[in-house]
Amino acid sequence: MRAFLVTLIIVLVALVVKIDLTEGTLPLAAFYPKETEELCEDLREPTYINIQVIQGDTIHSLFAMQPAKVPMTFPERLQLFYRLNPHLQLQELVAGENIKLPLAFELENTCK
Template sequence: MRALVLTAIIIIFAFVVKVDLTEGSLQFAAINPKNTENALCEKQREPNYITVQTIQGDTIHSLFALHPAKVPMTFPERLQLFYELNPHLQLQALVPGENIKLPLSFEFENTCGK
């Protein structure tokens, strides 16, 4: 009987830890209330970019070479911005005729009303 109770306690404890790690702690949610207006404004910020239409044989490398960035940035940095602007392309190849956004700089355009 003792082993059964101990097993039940361990399972309940493991479940509580799993829920806490995946969904977060409720008591910490009220400590740092976010300003919803600023949070919404942050989501509307986008890096400077141009929109291009792909053709057969285009790759991300070739598009970056044809349209260089305005400021020096490494390929991984520009690739990260590219996937932030085009999240649908993360696990997909470029399709000819598709309009995609190419990042040109780290500077962000604020699309919020001031």
């Protein structure tokens, strides 16, 4: 009888470990957004203009020269700027370089 109980406990522990390793202890639904808006947020494409940098331009001066069409905070606009110009991360603006300056988000109709 003792051997049977030990075998049963080992099988149950193995089953719990298998379920924990394959499905995880946290429900996967907690990692995914529930709202449709949150799912569609990554599908937004920014509206931008192409400009050529001149000597002395900074990101601040470019943002001031071309204000955003919709209210955006500076960090949001800076994030868009680096998304459009990934080559400029950790780089300074070089005179004569063409860059994309974000103005607003344009929503696509792919969300349902």
